[in-house]
Amino acid sequence: MPRYGGATLADVLPGAASALGVPVRRSDLPVDPLDLTSALAGARRVAVLLVDGLGAELVAAHPRQAPVLNALGSPVGTLSAPCPSTTPVSLVTLGTGLPPGSHGVLGFVTEVPGEGRTLNHVHWGDDPDPLQWQAAPTVFEQATAAGVSCTVVAPHTFAGSGLTRAAYRGADYASAFSPGDLVAGMHAALRTGRRSLVYGYTAELDLTGHVRGLDSPSWRAQLGIVDRLVEQLAEGLPDDAVLLVTADHGMVDVPDDTRLDIGEEPALTDGVRLLAGEPRARYVHAEPGAADDVLAAWRAVLGHRAWVVSRAEAVESGVFGAVDPALADRIGDVVALARGSWAFTDAQQDPVGSMLAAYHGSLTPAELTIPLLAVRGRALD
CATH class of the missing domain: 3.40.720.10 (Alkaline Phosphatase, subunit A)
Incomplete structure (x- = not known):
């Protein structure tokens, strides 16, 4: 941290x-x-x-x-x-x-x-x-x-x-x-x-x-x-x-064997209203009422490959410093920070960014x- x-x-x-x-x-x-x-x-x-x-x-x-x-x-x-x-x-x-x-x-x-x-x-x-x-x-x-x-x-x-x-x-x-x-x-x-x-x-x-x-x-x-x-x-x-x-x-x-394309995993898109962030630091904004299900799905699919937490958990951890409540909604309902050399690309929304050789954003x-x-x-x- x-x-x-x-x-x-x-x-x-x-x-x-x-x-x-x-x-x-x-x-x-x-x-x-x-x-x-x-x-x-x-x-x-x-x-x-x-x-x-x-x-x-x-x-x-x-x-x-x-x-x-x-x-x-x-x-x-x-x-x-x-x-x-x-x-x-x-x-x-x-x-x-x-x-x-x-x-x-x-x-x-x-x-x-x-x-x-x-x-x-x-x-x-x-x-x-x-x-x-x-x-x-x-x-x-x-x-x-x-x-x-x-x-x-x-x-x-x-x-x-x-x-x-x-x-x-x-x-x-x-x-x-x-x-x-x-x-x-x-x-x-x-x-x-x-x-x-x-x-x-x-x-x-x-x-x-x-x-x-x-x-x-x-x-x-x-x-x-x-x-x-x-x-x-x-x-x-x-x-x-x-x-x-x-x-x-x-x-x-980030080698080919530590890349996961979000669009190829239906469980990662169900209930998702908007995807933000970047391949090693994802913010996932859920449809109304779906935040808990989206969090559970991202945790299940990504497993050891990322630290996956709710917005409240991320804020409480101090990873962003003290968060002004007026700014908190800019963070996703779900935060996924990659471990190791993993990256979570999205070739459909960001084809160029998904082809890069090296990334940053995580911890x-x-x-x-x-x-x-x-x-x-x-x-x-």
Whole structure:
């Protein structure tokens, strides 16, 4: 289980902002449980690079492809991604400093309650309104109000998206068109203002893993490119800056013999009104009055292959952190989180997503464990 308020991705930006003198508010969570205020002491500029898909286990398993990453120290050891361990959930968790149950982006795809439709948070525009769907203030808003110059450097295609506004509002958005542009943009943003907080995002490692698999020459080559990107960022750091490198989740390869197509199992569709989530983190919304039967069927069919619980059981477990009652309906009546390398695809509804080589979203160490690495500017060594 993620330890929200202890050592998760949610704790990174609040700690970094606190180190810059920002009075961060995090509801009832401690402001800086990682003690980044001490670890970043003296820094006037902090950069956080999030590498999509860079699980801590994957870094450690590839020292030859990632010598720079493996040589970096960590101020706190590894962290946990939130649950579900998937990109939109993690990015909003990072940006708000809150668990998913508090900010409301609770899955890759979730139901829009009362409307009988789903929201894919990666393809989100302005419906529903991002400021209402995710109403919690971001760390960037709080840092900007405290006089810190805040910049997000990320792909130009994400500028103005619903997910960008939900996760990063309060920061200036600088479009990056390539890895080199990302490096240059982060370096330039770090030099703005008397204090600066800069966030950078790169997606290609995750995409390569999904399409080619983790045990592929393509993925290993892409990891080497990420390693060089981090090296370039470190080389150009201002003397009074610190670079933190983290991730949103890890990944697991899913072979053919640990895939189950939901559409080919009639017991998994009986009484189901709407299927959301993704192959390793399913939300199942039942027809009125059918929730208990659907739960029993999913438990019977999936058996050891998943942790299958009711919404109430999932909320009670703390896997999403404290869940705002107004947001709970975004979670399915039934929650199925895959064990091992299992994935529960749906070729009829999502043919492309069902053909991927690797996935994430569940609670295995390979998916949840993420790095937090640090490089300090020369004046701080």
